[in-house]
Amino acid sequence: MKLKLQHLVATGVLAVALTGSGFYAWSHFLHPPLVTTAIASLAPVSEAVYGTGTVEPERWAKVVPLQRRRLIELCNCEGQAVRAGQVLGRQDDAEERSALQQLEINRGQLERDLARAEKDRGKSDAARTEYEQRWTKHEEAKSRIAAQKVLIDSLVLKAPLDGMVLRRDGEVGEIAGPTDVLFWVGPPAPMQVVAEINEEEINRIAAGQKALLRSEAFPDRALRATVSQITPKGDPTRKTFRVYLRLPPDTPLRIGMSVDVNIIFREKQAAIVVPAESLAGDFVQVADDGRARRVPVTVGIRGSRNVEAIGDLPKGTPVLSPARTELADGARIRIDSSATRATVEPAEANEPADQPGVTPDNATVAMATATPSDPDDAVVSAAITAHIDSVINDARRRNTIKNGR
Numbered sequence: 562m563k564l565k566l567q568h569l570v571a572t573g574v575l576a577v578a579l580t581g582s583g584f585y586a587w588s589h590f591l592h593p594p595l596v597t598t599a600i601a602s603l604a605p606v607s608e609a610v611y612g613t614g615t616v617e618p619e620r621w622a623k624v625v626p627l628q629r630r631r632l633i634e635l636c637n638c639e640g641q642a643v644r645a646g647q648v649l650g651r652q653d654d655a656e657e658r659s660a661l662q663q664l665e666i667n668r669g670q671l672e673r674d675l676a677r678a679e680k681d682r683g684k685s686d687a688a689r690t691e692y693e694q695r696w697t698k699h700e701e702a703k704s705r706i707a708a709q710k711v712l713i714d715s716l717v718l719k720a721p722l723d724g725m726v727l728r729r730d731g732e733v734g735e736i737a738g739p740t741d742v743l744f745w746v747g748p749p750a751p752m753q754v755v756a757e758i759n760e761e762e763i764n765r766i767a768a769g770q771k772a773l774l775r776s777e778a779f780p781d782r783a784l785r786a787t788v789s790q791i792t793p794k795g796d797p798t799r800k801t802f803r804v805y806l807r808l809p810p811d812t813p814l815r816i817g818m819s820v821d822v823n824i825i826f827r828e829k830q831a832a833i834v835v836p837a838e839s840l841a842g843d844f845v846q847v848a849d850d851g852r853a854r855r856v857p858v859t860v861g862i863r864g865s866r867n868v869e870a871i872g873d874l875p876k877g878t879p880v881l882s883p884a885r886t887e888l889a890d891g892a893r894i895r896i897d898s899s900a901t902r903a904t905v906e907p908a909e910a911n912e913p914a915d916q917p918g919v920t921p922d923n924a925t926v927a928m929a930t931a932t933p934s935d936p937d938d939a940v941v942s943a944a945i946t947a948h949i950d951s952v953i954n955d956a957r958r959r960n961t962i963k964n965g966r
Contacts, residue, residue, distance in 0.1 A: 593893035598848050599882035601835050606869050607828035608862045609773070610765050612804065614756030616818045619807075621747025622721040626652060629738030630716060632731055639729045643720040649729075649744050650718040652737070657716065661709045668702040675699050724748040727816055749816065752808045754786055756822045757801040765826045766791060772806050775821040779813060786812075788824060827862060832869040833876060841884035845870060848879040848896055855890045 630652035638649065675695045682692035720726075727745040731737055754774065758766060766788060774784040786806035795802040806822065808814060839845050844855045861869030874880075879896070888894065 593851075593895050594885065594888065595895045595897050596848070596853070596881050596885055597883070597897045598879040599836050599839060601833050601870065601874050601876060601878045601880055603831055603876040604834050605828070605830050606832045606834050606862050606867065607825050609823040609825045610758060610762040612756040612758040612762075612801075612822045612824070614754040614774075614804075614806065614820050614822045616752055616808070616814045616816055616820065617755055618724075618727070618747045618749060618816060619751050619753050620722070621724070621727065621745060623742045624649060624718050624721065624744035624746060625739055625742055626718065626737050627715045627739060628652060629736060630654075631736050632733050632743075635718075635729065635731060635733055635743070636726075637729075638726045640725065642725050643723070643746060645720055645722050647720045648717055649720055649726070649746075650731075652716040652718070654713050654716045657709060657713045661706065661713065664702065664706045664709055668699070668706060671695065671699045671702050718743060720744075720746050722746060750810065752812065752814065752816065753789065754806040754808060754814075754820060754822060756804045756806060756824075757796075757799070758804050758822075758824070760795050760800045760802055763791070763795070763802040763804075766802075766804060766824055767826075770824055770826060772822055772824045774806075774814075774823070776814060776818055778815075778818060782813075784812060784814060784820070785809060786822075829862065829869070832861060833871070833874055834867045835870045835874075835880050836882045837863070837866060837868050838883040839880045840868060840870075841886045845874065846881040846884055846888070847874070848881065848894065851893055851895075853881060853885065853888045853890070853892050853894045 632650060633653050634651040636649050643649070675692070678688070678692040678695045681688040683689070724747040727747060727749065729744055731741065731743045737743060754772075768788050768790065770788045772786040772788060774786055776782075776784065786808050788804060789807040790805040792803035792805075804822075804824070806824075814820065835845060840858075840860065841855075843859070844857050846853045847856050856872060856874055858870040858872035858874060861871050863869070881894075885894075
């Protein structure tokens with residue numbers, strides 16, 4: 562009985578061992594983990610600081626009422642050229658003109674009294690004193706009249722400089738005051754972009770750097786600009802600095818448009834790039850004859866979508882994307898050929914490269930493209946899609962690991 566029990570125990574242990582070894586053999590040799598790969602590519606790579614901006618003329622001014630009064634006249638002059646001092650509108654000045662009329666009548670009486678006193682001022686000391694008093698009153702009346710005319714003139718809205726009426730707001734009959742902008746006036750060209758850049762990134766920005774813009778009005782175009790000026794003092798509340806970017810004369814952008822701004826502060830014309838998700842610390846995993854082998858690399862230009870991989874990584878090498886850190890060096894793998902892709906897939910010609918509304922706020926991003934028709938277009942497209950790509954890659958990584966197991 563005892564021997565029989567020992568035999569059964571030994572048989573069970575052997576069965577468990579055989580099952581375990583069989584599962585190991587099945588999972589590692591007959592059915593290794595399924596992985597997806599990307600191709601390391603030789604491509605231009607750039608690093609940029611992202612921000613948002615608005616298109617404005619380089620010189621312009623607002624026309625704001627100094628007094629809160631009803632509007633009685635506004636020119637219909639949007640888009641028209643105006644000269645400095647040209648009347649654009651008027652506020653109700655009936656009360657001020659009535660007061661001016663009374664002051665004029667009073668001054669007339671004072672002038673007549675002064676004329677009579679002047680005839681008699683040499684007759685006695687009293688006459689001379691009376692003349693001086695009437696002269697003082699007459700001068701005070703003149704000063705009040707001048708001040709009243711200035712007040713009336715302040716109710717006339719005038720162009721502050723030569724240029725064009727870029728926009729008109731308000732309607733006749735409305736009440737407008739110092740908080741209401743009624744006209745925007747200035748030369749329509751040259752134009753600039755006024756961008757807000759995160760204070761953590763402003764030390765990377767310098768005058769003369771190239772900037773690439775993206776506008777929803779021109780989703781398939783990379784628009785260029787150049788950094789011209791950085792405001793010395795930042796906004797401590799918003800934690801941003803204002804950066805001015807000069808636009809070229811042939812820009813299709815219009816005044817008031819909002820744009821995404823990518824200021825290039827570091828770039829290379831040719832570098833080996835891999836998806837950011839392929840990095841596993843200081844190495845990437847390459848697919849080599851059905852096995853995952855680790856290749857040490859140093860990260861150069863880095864972003865949320867693609868990174869420059871410096872090391873023994875030739876162009877065209879398939880790398881695991883996402884990285885599978887749970888796999889030992891040399892572990893067997895199965896490659897999902899349907900998911901193998903280049904490091905950067907250019908968008909279709911009829912498909913916008915960007916995804917408006919998902920660009921990371923004030924983030925430093927890196928960009929690359931494998932075979933761009935225009936490197937600048939590729940840079941902007943990569944910057945705009947960096948965030949959404951990283952989200953997709955994270956989801957793909959979790960799904961791949963789940964299926965591989």
